[in-house]
Structure formats: C-alpha cells, structure tokens
Amino acid sequence: MHLPGRAPRAAPTTVPTAARASAVEVAARAATRAGVRIRLAEDLVTVEAVSRFLAGVWQTPEHQPPLGVDALRAFAHAGGAVHYSSDGDEVIAASVLLFCRPASRAVYSMIAAARTSDRGVGFALKQAQRVWALDHGATSMIWTFDPLVSRNAHFNLAKLGATAGEYRVNFFGHIDDGVNGHDETDRLTAVWSLAEPRPDHVVGPDFGSAEVDAARAPDGRALSARDENGHWCRVPADIVATRREDRELAAAWREAVRGVLLPAFDAGFTVTGFSRAGWYRLTRTEQP
Numbered sequence: 561m562h563l564p565g566r567a568p569r570a571a572p573t574t575v576p577t578a579a580r581a582s583a584v585e586v587a588a589r590a591a592t593r594a595g596v597r598i599r600l601a602e603d604l605v606t607v608e609a610v611s612r613f614l615a616g617v618w619q620t621p622e623h624q625p626p627l628g629v630d631a632l633r634a635f636a637h638a639g640g641a642v643h644y645s646s647d648g649d650e651v652i653a654a655s656v657l658l659f660c661r662p663a664s665r666a667v668y669s670m671i672a673a674a675r676t677s678d679r680g681v682g683f684a685l686k687q688a689q690r691v692w693a694l695d696h697g698a699t700s701m702i703w704t705f706d707p708l709v710s711r712n713a714h715f716n717l718a719k720l721g722a723t724a725g726e727y728r729v730n731f732f733g734h735i736d737d738g739v740n741g742h743d744e745t746d747r748l749t750a751v752w753s754l755a756e757p758r759p760d761h762v763v764g765p766d767f768g769s770a771e772v773d774a775a776r777a778p779d780g781r782a783l784s785a786r787d788e789n790g791h792w793c794r795v796p797a798d799i800v801a802t803r804r805e806d807r808e809l810a811a812a813w814r815e816a817v818r819g820v821l822l823p824a825f826d827a828g829f830t831v832t833g834f835s836r837a838g839w840y841r842l843t844r845t846e847q848p
Contacts, residue, residue, distance in 0.1 A: 579755040580694050587687035594680035596653070598688035601642040607632045610644050613651035617673040619738025626737070627656065627671060635670070641692050645681060653685045657693065660702065666751075667693045669703035686720060690754050699754055704731060704747035706740075707817055708799040708810075710838045713748075717834040721759040722752040724831035727821050741803035743810050746818055748831065762833035762841050765792040775819075778812040784820045790843040791829060793820040797838060 591598055601607050608629050615625035635656055636642050644654040655672035674682035693701055705712045716722045726749035735745055770787035777783035785792045796802055796813050803810040824842050833841035
C-alpha cells in the first residue's frame with residue numbers, strides 16, 4: 561500500500577487567504593531576524609541529525625533520544641512534518657507535527673526545541689509550523705508543556721498567544737532525562753489559534769488591590785492571588801536548575817502549583833496569559 565505522506569491536503573476555504581498570507585509574512589520576518597532557514601527533514605541523514613539534536617536538548621544518550629530515527633521517519637511518512645534548522649552541519653532547532661482527529665482540524669506538536677542560545681530561532685520554528693499546518697488544512701495547534709517551566713510558559717502564552725484549559729497530573733509518568741529529573745510530569749495543554757493568534761503580554765497581579773491567598777509558595781512568597789483581571793498563580797524562575805540542586809524543593813513547587821491550578825480549571829478557569837515575573841493569569845472561559 562502506498563501512503564502519500566508528502567501529498568499536501570487541500571486547505572479548506574474556511575481558512576482565510578489573508579490569514580495564510582499573514583502567517584507566511586510573519587514566518588519570513590521571524591526567520592530573517594533569527595538568521596535561519598526552516599526546512600523539512602526529508603532524508604535519512606538529516607533525520608538522524610535531528611534525533612541527535614533532540615537527545616542533546618533533553619540530555620539523554622544519543623542511542624536513547626526522546627524520538628528515534630524510526631519514529632521521526634514514520635511520522636513524516638504518515639503525513640506529519642519534521643521541521644529543522646541548521647547552522648552548518650549542526651541542527652539548532654527541530655520540531656515534529658502530527659494531525660489530530662480529522663474533525664478537530666488541529667495538529668499536535670509532539671516536540672519542539674531550539675538551542676539554548678535561541679536568538680529567536682524557536683519563534684521562527686513555531687511560525688514555520690504554523691504556515692505548514694494552515695497549508696494542510698489545520699486551524700489550531702495543540703501541545704503540552706510543563707507548567708513549572710516559566711520560560712516555556714512565557715513563550716507559549718505571551719509570545720505566541722496560546723491558551724491552556726487543561727491540567728493533566730503526571731501525564732507521561734517518569735521520564736528518564738536531564739530535564740524532567742525525578743519530578744512528576746504534570747502538563748498543561750496549550751491550544752494555539754493559527755488563523756488569529758493573539759499574543760498577550762500581562763504584567764501580573766495588582767498588589768495594590770489584589771486579594772493575596774494565605775498559602776505561601778515554597779520560597780515563602782505569595783503563591784496565588786485574585787484581582788479584577790482574574791486569578792493568578794506564580795511558578796519558580798528556573799525549575800530545571802531547582803531539580804538539579806534540590807529535589808525536595810522542586811517537588812514542593814509541583815504540589816503547590818498543582819494545588820492552585822487544578823481547582824481553578826475545575827471551576828471553569830482557563831490560563832490566558834503569563835507575566836515575565838512568573839505569574840499565570842487565569843480567567844473564566846466565558847470572559848473575552
């Protein structure tokens with residue numbers, strides 16, 4: 561049986577031409593600013609390099625990468641996309657997209673990463689994913705991320721304009737890598753509107769009028785608060801470093817943040833923003 565993995569799906573007419581044109585323009589500007597070219601990994605040598613890169617980012621042995629060559633090849637062959645960017649012979653960014661259920665018209669970002677010295681490469685990678693997804697008929701992109709990793713939360717929610725309406729406890733179980741450590745793998749589910757992304761840079765709670773909850777974060781400072789803009793929950797500045805240095809403190813942060821976000825989602829709140837100071841903003845679903 562032949563699987564037309566590279567045959568593009570016809571973009572539905574409900575994706576406005578103007579939205580696609582805007583996405584292409586944003587992606588081109590982002591790539592130019594970052595000084596990169598985002599491409600599809602279509603040959604075995606490139607896919608092997610992508611797999612090695614992912615192993616380096618997640619600090620695993622090369623023979624135990626987060627996604628092996630066989631998986632990456634299969635995903636692309638089935639109609640997904642493996643994007644990458646390179647600096648000479650070295651991969652500096654990579655991502656994997658798969659399609660969700662057809663009725664959802666969504667794509668699922670399995671993994672995405674850029675080298676630590678990012679310089680805007682990660683943003684360019686995400687914009688290239690957006691163009692590819694729109695061209696193949698998707699209207700939204702979904703992925704999961706660790707709610708304690710503040711840099712990812714800011715990128716996903718503030719810079720891209722995604723929202724998060726689902727909290728999953730220990731979603732992947734134990735992951736033996738250098739990023740997750742011994743911590744449980746709680747995840748937020750991000751949903752990114754591809755036709756009309758709305759980046760939103762929030763400041764954080766207004767402590768002049770906010771009601772600060774009595775429960776304290778593991779560092780002794782405020783953990784959660786409420787004001788006229790919604791509910792707020794704070795996460796640590798660098799949980800990855802905390803996991804390396806103090807496993808018990810990292811676990812305490814997990815329990816504290818979980819204890820705020822889970823009840824908030826159960827009460828109908830959605831994460832709609834993240835401040836540079838590390839505060840999630842949660843608003844009720846029915847609010848604009």
